[in-house]
Amino acid sequence: MLKGFNVWRKKQFVRLAAGMVACACGISLMGCGAAGGAGKNSGSSGAGGAGNSGGAANTAAVNPGDDYHAELKLAHIMPIDHPNGLGAEEFARLVKEKTDGHVTVSVFPASQLGNEKEIFDAVEIGSIDFAIIGFGEPAKKYQDIGILDAPYIAGDREHLVRILNSDVVYSMFDEMEGHMGAKGIGAFYYGARYLTTKDKLVSGPEDMKGLNIRVPDQKLYIDTLTAMGAVATPMAFSEVFLSLQQGVIDGQENPLATIAANKFDQVQHYLIKTEHIMGANALYASTKTLESMPEAYRTAVLEAAREASAWIDGKAFEAEDTYIEQLEANGMEVIEDVDKEAFREMTAYIYDDFDQELVNKIRAVE
Template structure:
């Protein structure tokens, strides 16, 4: 073989290897770290696993997703700030926290807004919601991948039986710090006490708070049934959440990957939501077996007590628009 032939062969081989290396690099080009306050046992986490796997498959590995449960990346607010700064992170977050940036999102966390996941899904896939999402993108630098991650109806976890708002007078109840949550808990008769989800177990254990409010699967995942006696089905807030990332990071993706991320986020949200609904009876049975008293009550007094929350927060007109969507 001539020196020329050998040299050409080396050049070709080097070119092939460089091409492979470039292809491999492209396959790892985009990485998204997803945070959730929930545990790996929660149906929401299972939905995130589906999201991760399907995105990797459909993008041929170009978009890699890593999941961090139990707030390993920090509190939801901290992750939102990271995303706002352009970091490749996402977080499963409630609408109350987004209301800090676009007030209209707060209405989704209002008391007794819709009766079921189907109702909330109708709202978060509407043109009205799309308008809020665009405003969020343009003003705060956040991108919503989907907002159909249903975590269930929130109920109260206490040391004493509860059947009416008066039973919560003077009770220090943990709740997220968003205004709509705080006003709802206050209207229900309790004293709202904001703190991170990971702090609730020791706070109840050490009597730093008297009560908490959360959905069945979260109570079970955090083992709060070990440090409280009663779980009363007030259903005061339907917890619909969304997968929110950095607009800057999202906009840097190829259009085909953007489309895949949104499609798979919606599909995974539906998967997780159904799993959440299916899990309620199972986790309730497990918690009762562990000694938690679960009571189903007439929620009419709580509905009446919280009727004024929407007006107090300036959501009267927006609530009517949402009601119109639900009525269709």
């Protein structure tokens, strides 16, 4: 069973009991914010899914004959064919399968319901049930979780996945609820972040001076690119392509999947292998949504989250291996001769912002 279930279950027992009484009285809980069919109008229901993850069986504790039903919403900012977008559909498929259709999840991709901040704010108040975003927004209220975005935290992508699946990370997910109205229920590889520019070849910190580089509006990203020597420029993701095209910014940094899916190769020439952040994303759930569910359905959703996360890892690995060839074929010049050690040294002070016991625990994951 998933890490943290028992601890979380004990913490929520009293509130869960009340929710189950309400359910027994015939209340059909339609999911926070899903009433009125909002999830049906423009979101994908995940029917057919993003593929098959091995035909997971329905969770045994779910009773196909009961009258509990919930229609829930998941939002993210990526295109539907991005690994995150495909993973969202896979999560929806798994939830439907594991709950025998009693719980359905409609997926709203490509910033349909807002940017990362707007989506996460909505998850906290329960008007959106699930979100796939990074760690930056949650870190504004719970700083510890931001360590997963710290520069050069993992040696490679396999190492990062081991960190994401560790007890350390799932303990932090449990702790989140003490700081906000949401918790992480799955984490997965997003991709090593590459720098892109239109005109400036970058091979070390000295080449970064004066470059306006778009970053997410989150402290750790701003601090990291500033430490690397750039002028870090926060900007909503939906504005990036046009800003690159018009020369408002000189470059941006993102994983290969994001660079390819959003066609940044059309407005950038250099693809620079800084790999300054070994990026990850997470699937977050509204506390209100989780508390509204009978235990068996909540367990099924949490199981689906872990399985979908592993599915996304595989999809992201597979896709990443093809992206460089694709971007090169589209005209980008790949710069592999990068002084990563210099960048590592320049960004090392960022770890001073975190609890050193936590830093040591993360670094102990092999």
